[in-house]
Amino acid sequence: MRKQYIAVTYDICEVEDLFMDMHEYVFSTDQELELLVKKFADIDIAPLVRVYTTTKEDSSDPTFYKDFHFEEYDCGCEKLDTNQR
Numbered sequence: 001m002r003k004q005y006i007a008v009t010y011d012i013c014e015v016e017d018l019f020m021d022m023h024e025y026v027f028s029t030d031q032e033l034e035l036l037v038k039k040f041a042d043i044d045i046a047p048l049v050r051v052y053t054t055t056k057e058d059s060s061d062p063t064f065y066k067d068f069h070f071e072e073y074d075c076g077c078e079k080l081d082t083n084q085r
């Protein structure tokens with residue numbers, strides 16, 4: 001059984017009670033996993049990327065692997081900062 005990974009990007013806003021999945025990215029190596037995950041976060045401006053593992057033969061039952069949090073993409077609507085995106 002060959003392993004593969006699924007990264008799901010999430011849009012989160014605690015103020016608006018939002019926790020929405022955006023896109024799924026499938027890849028087959030954990031080499032430079034963090035770099036890859038950061039790239040997905042950059043594309044979707046995602047504060048959270050959740051990574052699952054599955055096998056190529058059966059991707060119907062993914063196993064939770066790891067969460068990656070990107071503070072730079074945290075929702076800014078709580079902060080009364082004039083420097084918002």
Ligand SMILES: [Zn+2]
Nearest residue numbers: 013015075077
């Ligand atoms: Zn917000």
